[in-house]
Amino acid sequence: MNRVLKYIYACLVVFPVIFLMxxxxxxxxxxxxxxxxxxxxxxxxxSIFGQGDLLYSLIVxxxxxxxxxxxxxxxxxxxxxxxxxxxxxxxxMKLTLIPYxxxxxxxxxxxxxxxxxxxxxxxxxxVLIAQLFFALPFGIVIFNNFWNDKILSLEQLTFTLGATxxxxxxxxxxxxxxxxxxxxxxQSFLVSWFEYGLTRFIGLGKVKTLTVMVFNFINEANVFYAxxxxxxxxxxxxxxxxxxxxxxxxxx
Amino acid sequence: MVILPVSTGLIYATSYSLGxxxxxxxxxxxxxxxxxxxxxxxWSSFLYSFWVGIVSVFIAAxxxxxxxxxxxxxxxxxxxxxxxxxxxxxPATVMAFLVHQWFSPSGFFSRLFYNLGIIDNxxxxxxxxxDYYGIGIILCSIFLITPFFTILFSNIYKNxxxxxxxxxxxxLGSSVNQILRRVTLPILFNRSKTTLxxxxxxxxxxxxxxxxxxxxxxxxxxxxxxxxxxxxxxxxIPVGYAMSIIYVLIVIISLNFSGILKTFxxxxxxxx
Numbered sequence: 066m067n068r069v070l071k072y073i074y075a076c077l078v079v080f081p082v083i084f085l086m087x088x089x090x091x092x093x094x095x096x097x098x099x100x101x102x103x104x105x106x107x108x109x110x111x112s113i114f115g116q117g118d119l120l121y122s123l124i125v126x127x128x129x130x131x132x133x134x135x136x137x138x139x140x141x142x143x144x145x146x147x148x149x150x151x152x153x154x155x156x157x158m159k160l161t162l163i164p165y166x167x168x169x170x171x172x173x174x175x176x177x178x179x180x181x182x183x184x185x186x187x188x189x190x191x192v193l194i195a196q197l198f199f200a201l202p203f204g205i206v207i208f209n210n211f212w213n214d215k216i217l218s219l220e221q222l223t224f225t226l227g228a229t230x231x232x233x234x235x236x237x238x239x240x241x242x243x244x245x246x247x248x249x250x251x252q253s254f255l256v257s258w259f260e261y262g263l264t265r266f267i268g269l270g271k272v273k274t275l276t277v278m279v280f281n282f283i284n285e286a287n288v289f290y291a292x293x294x295x296x297x298x299x300x301x302x303x304x305x306x307x308x309x310x311x312x313x314x315x316x317x
Numbered sequence: 318m319v320i321l322p323v324s325t326g327l328i329y330a331t332s333y334s335l336g337x338x339x340x341x342x343x344x345x346x347x348x349x350x351x352x353x354x355x356x357x358x359x360w361s362s363f364l365y366s367f368w369v370g371i372v373s374v375f376i377a378a379x380x381x382x383x384x385x386x387x388x389x390x391x392x393x394x395x396x397x398x399x400x401x402x403x404x405x406x407x408p409a410t411v412m413a414f415l416v417h418q419w420f421s422p423s424g425f426f427s428r429l430f431y432n433l434g435i436i437d438n439x440x441x442x443x444x445x446x447x448d449y450y451g452i453g454i455i456l457c458s459i460f461l462i463t464p465f466f467t468i469l470f471s472n473i474y475k476n477x478x479x480x481x482x483x484x485x486x487x488x489l490g491s492s493v494n495q496i497l498r499r500v501t502l503p504i505l506f507n508r509s510k511t512t513l514x515x516x517x518x519x520x521x522x523x524x525x526x527x528x529x530x531x532x533x534x535x536x537x538x539x540x541x542x543x544x545x546x547x548x549x550x551x552x553x554i555p556v557g558y559a560m561s562i563i564y565v566l567i568v569i570i571s572l573n574f575s576g577i578l579k580t581f582x583x584x585x586x587x588x589x
Contacts (some may be wrong), residue, residue: 071391074384075400081407081415084425088418096423096439097431160320166515166568167323168522170539174546174561175326178333198322259408262524266543276410276525283414283529292418295411302406306399 082299088292108289119278119290123297126274129189130257133196137253138246140197141204148205149212158209165202170262172199180267187269195267200256204249211245251305258301327565334559341551349555358534358541359560363567365535369451369527370520373458374513380459381466385474386501392471404464409457413529416457420445446530453530454537458520465516466509473508474501518568538564 545557
């Protein structure tokens with residue numbers, strides 16, 4: 066019985082991907098038909114290889130997410146170290162958590178004026194900076210747990226043994242922080258990849274990431290293209306999950 | 318770098334809501350705040366968001382509890398763990414689109430029920446999308462947050478060695494029901510209450526799902542704020558900013574009162 070329930074659960078969580086894939090290949094699906102009238106490759110070929118609007122969105126989304134994940138990893142690594150060994154660690158962490166807890170769309174609303182003032186609205190750079198303000202606390206919270214007394218002692222030991230600050234960082238601290246860096250990279254990538262409200266508000270709809278395209282297609286009542294954009298949105302996180310989970314299981 | 322943009326943003330929003338800046342600025346006034354604070358729509362939006370948040374978290378926590386306790390070993394290792402993690406790959410935008418395609422009157426389940434002869438027309442399918450109680454938004458939130466809670470409960474169960482405590486209780490003569498009520502559930506709840514409360518706030522602040530699945534009245538607070546600020550009526554913009562300040566204040570005050578900021582800063586993020 067338990068085994069059957071597990072199979073049912075597995076089918077339930079896989080069903081969304083199958084449903085979206087099916088919709089992305091569908092054409093003319095009128096009520097009450099259970100199946101679409103036609104199955105076609107046209108949606109894929111025209112949006113990816115033809116007009117290329119979804120291919121462009123995929124590249125924009127990947128570019129923003131990868132850039133953001135890299136920036137968050139580098140900045141939060143050093144900022145979190147300063148916070149962790151500071152006298153006011155608790156106060157800094159409390160303040161760091163405020164943007165982390167607020168809704169991204171509310172942050173976009175209160176940031177909007179400054180982005181308009183600096184002419185960053187409607188630009189990829191503007192979206193990237195806005196997402197950075199929101200994603201950075203994630204990174205700081207993740208790295209905050211890494212900087213502990215053990216790491217501090219180890220760093221001091223490397224200095225005692227004659228290492229320069231650069232050598233200590235590159236040969237001792239960074240290798241030890243690899244799991245935290247990977248986790249921070251994945252989490253920041255997903256924060257950016259999944260983001261809609263802030264991207265739409267600061268990007269003014271001109272920065273056409275995949276999430277923005279899904280909403281555009283929904284507003285145009287083009288559900289088959291929306292499904293295709295959803296498939297493109299879901300596949301990279303599944304790939305990341307496969308790598309990340311496998312790494313974690315192997316580690317165990 | 319984190320606090321400066323938020324605080325300058327809040328200063329601008331406060332100035333705008335007090336008539337000190339903006340296109341319609343005519344000097345200091347509390348009229349917009351008065352309008353926001355006395356508006357029934359504003360408070361019904363807050364209450365509606367709270368309702369959606371609390372119901373979603375409660376139902377998701379119940380399902381996750383069943384999964385975590387029933388499949389403890391399979392969640393921690395083995396192939397099932399991939400399927401437990403899989404829903405985490407679905408963004409809110411995708412899940413909201415799916416819920417819309419499944420539960421709308423011309424959606425997948427409506428077609429299925431029609432072809433099975435359970436319903437005989439579109440109108441016979443229950444209204445789940447853009448309904449008064451926000452069932453569509455709640456369903457979407459449950460699909461999104463249940464995996465988080467399953468992993469959370471499973472990790473607490475493992476880290477707190479609840480299994481050993483259960484065995485000890487069994488040896489001392491407790492029944493299965495007593496072990497669940499007096500040992501397992503209290504430990505799980507105490508260790509997860511901070512996260513559960515945070516998720517109520519996260520669901521309250523969600524935007525994508527209410528945009529696709531919500532209705533015009535009542536609206537979730539995020540949609541209501543964005544609508545006010547993006548409306549053509551320029552007098553609505555300061556009211557929208559006042560609402561966003563009220564939202565921020567409510568979140569910060571409730572977090573401070575419940576001690577979440579204090580406890581959360583010391584917590585370790587579970588490695589998922």
